[in-house]
Amino acid sequence: SPSQMEEKKKEVCITLRPFELTDLSDVMAWVADDRVAQWCRLDAFHSREDAQSFLESSLIAHPWARPICLSGRPIGQMTFKQGSDIERCRGEIGYALAYEHWGKGIATEALKMAVNAIFCGFPEIQRIDAVVIDWNVGSQKVLEKAGFVKEGLLRKYRLKKGETLDMF
Amino acid sequence: RMAGEEGTGELSISFRPLEVEDADDVMAWKGDPRVAQFCRWDTYTCRDEAVAFIQNFAVHHEWCRAICVAGRPVGCISVTIGKDEARCRGLLKYELAHRCWGKGVATSAVRLAVPAVFREFLRLERIEAMVIPENKGSMRVLEKCGFLREVILRKYEVGEGRLWDVALF
Numbered sequence: 001s002p003s004q005m006e007e008k009k010k011e012v013c014i015t016l017r018p019f020e021l022t023d024l025s026d027v028m029a030w031v032a033d034d035r036v037a038q039w040c041r042l043d044a045f046h047s048r049e050d051a052q053s054f055l056e057s058s059l060i061a062h063p064w065a066r067p068i069c070l071s072g073r074p075i076g077q078m079t080f081k082q083g084s085d086i087e088r089c090r091g092e093i094g095y096a097l098a099y100e101h102w103g104k105g106i107a108t109e110a111l112k113m114a115v116n117a118i119f120c121g122f123p124e125i126q127r128i129d130a131v132v133i134d135w136n137v138g139s140q141k142v143l144e145k146a147g148f149v150k151e152g153l154l155r156k157y158r159l160k161k162g163e164t165l166d167m168f
Numbered sequence: 169r170m171a172g173e174e175g176t177g178e179l180s181i182s183f184r185p186l187e188v189e190d191a192d193d194v195m196a197w198k199g200d201p202r203v204a205q206f207c208r209w210d211t212y213t214c215r216d217e218a219v220a221f222i223q224n225f226a227v228h229h230e231w232c233r234a235i236c237v238a239g240r241p242v243g244c245i246s247v248t249i250g251k252d253e254a255r256c257r258g259l260l261k262y263e264l265a266h267r268c269w270g271k272g273v274a275t276s277a278v279r280l281a282v283p284a285v286f287r288e289f290l291r292l293e294r295i296e297a298m299v300i301p302e303n304k305g306s307m308r309v310l311e312k313c314g315f316l317r318e319v320i321l322r323k324y325e326v327g328e329g330r331l332w333d334v335a336l337f
Binding site: 041 | 294296321
């Protein structure tokens with residue numbers, strides 16, 4: 001029903017707090033899951049030690065990484081990396097969401113919020129881009145719904161498990 | 169034509185590493201605003217900047233060569249290999265003294281460089297180049313060398329108080 005949908009939407013929030021070491025158990029829900037990682041730049045971290053190392057070095061230490069929180073609990077991540085020198089007017093956004101929360105519009109909402117936060121928080125940023133594997137149609141739809149425009153296909157752009165991928 | 173040379177009948181080019189002694193020749197293009205504007209770096213105003221460029225960029229770079237005509241450096245060309253998941257791709261950059269524009273020199277340089285880099289870096293599967301669309305000469309160089317224009321990246325760079333679109337080949 002419409003009011004239940006509204007309730008669900010109200011629960012979706014990105015906190016502006018940075019990641020914390022105590023988030024480790026929640027973070028493992030998506031970081032240790034191959035079903036999530038297969039779509040992402042990095043491979044899954046299956047052990048608690050590897051996940052902790054990733055949390056410390058890549059999320060907590062990140063210039064801009066935020067948990068996507070549902071009712072205050074991290075269920076995914078949003079990251080933004082600003083370009084340097086002449087590319088400081090642009091940056092790349094990336095996200096990952098725990099598998100059980102796919103298909104509910106959460107990533108789209110989180111992305112819209114993150115885009116607003118980034119344009120507000122980074123006054124030099126005039127462009128946000130994202131790179132997605134060509135067969136990741138779900139993520140392409142998320143980006144389009146959040147207002148991104150598909151620009152072009154980059155062939156053999158990244159390596160994943162020893163193979164090159166074409167990416168939008 | 170010697171091995172390692174390439175070019176039109178009029179101008180054949182060769183590659184060698186840049187050396188600090190080349191600083192004056194380097195200033196001929198680094199100090200030229202007509203070159204700087206298309207390359208999006210600030211025009212060099214003194215020889216020390218050329219020396220610093222040679223020492224800090226060219227000498228230690230994984231693949232950087234002086235483009236030489238009749239043995240004299242008239243420009244330079246480099247391919248920067250990506251890290252980690254980006255190590256399958258390399259970014260091609262080249263810059264050439266204005267007096268050598270329109271003579272096929274850049275085309276020869278790119279034609280010579282691309283297979284050399286693919287031979288040297290075995291994991292490399294993609295070479296890309298970024299050029300501002302206003303730089304029609306460079307767009308033609310890349311097209312002549314078999315590069316495909318994939319996309320125009322809008323508002324990708326900032327310089328001289330404005331944003332620039334970049335064509336990615």
